[in-house]
Amino acid sequence: xxxxxxxxxxxxxxxxxxxxxxxxxxxxxxxxxxxxxxxxxxxxxxxxxxxxxxxxxxxxxxxxxxxxxxxxxxxxxxxxxxxxxxxxxxxxxxxxxxxxxxxxxxxxxxxxxxxx
Numbered sequence: 001x002x003x004x005x006x007x008x009x010x011x012x013x014x015x016x017x018x019x020x021x022x023x024x025x026x027x028x029x030x031x032x033x034x035x036x037x038x039x040x041x042x043x044x045x046x047x048x049x050x051x052x053x054x055x056x057x058x059x060x061x062x063x064x065x066x067x068x069x070x071x072x073x074x075x076x077x078x079x080x081x082x083x084x085x086x087x088x089x090x091x092x093x094x095x096x097x098x099x100x101x102x103x104x105x106x107x108x109x110x111x112x113x114x115x116x
Contacts, residue, residue, distance in 0.1 A: 033060070033102060033110045034082075042115035046091035050100070052084045057104035062086055065099040072098070090116045 034055040038048060050062070057079060064073040072093065077084040090098065093116070100112045 033057070033104050033108060036102075036110065036112075038100070038112050038114065041112075043090070046089055046093070046116045048088040048090070048114060050084075050086045050088065050102075052102075053082055055079050055082050055084060055104075057106070059105060060084060061103045063101045063103070064088065064090075065101065066093075067097060067099070077102075088114075090114075 034052045036050060036052040038050050041048065059079065060077045062075045062077055063071060065071055073088075075086060077086055088100070095116050098114050098116065100114050102110045
């Protein structure tokens with residue numbers, strides 16, 4: 001599994017995954033789905049909170065993958081007045097790096113690297 005880090009500081013960089021399952025790198029910029037905050041990242045206990053605002057889609061699918069591309073969890077988020085919130089608990093999984101993917105009704109995606 002190959003990856004590269006887009007910038008030189010690792011605290012806010014996003015991993016770009018190549019050829020693992022359905023993920024491929026793209027040279028096309030992706031438009032963000034809204035303004036999101038994912039915290040704490042990294043987490044000491046496996047618990048994260050994702051908050052988003054300024055959203056247009058009524059529903060969004062939130063999926064968690066391991067670095068092998070295996071789907072671990074999927075949740076449907078409902079837009080409430082342009083906002084969503086989701087709690088994630090990774091404590092039942094091994095410590096490591098995971099990929100969180102949010103997809104809207106039009107198929108647009110936003111991705112985050114999360115560390116536990």
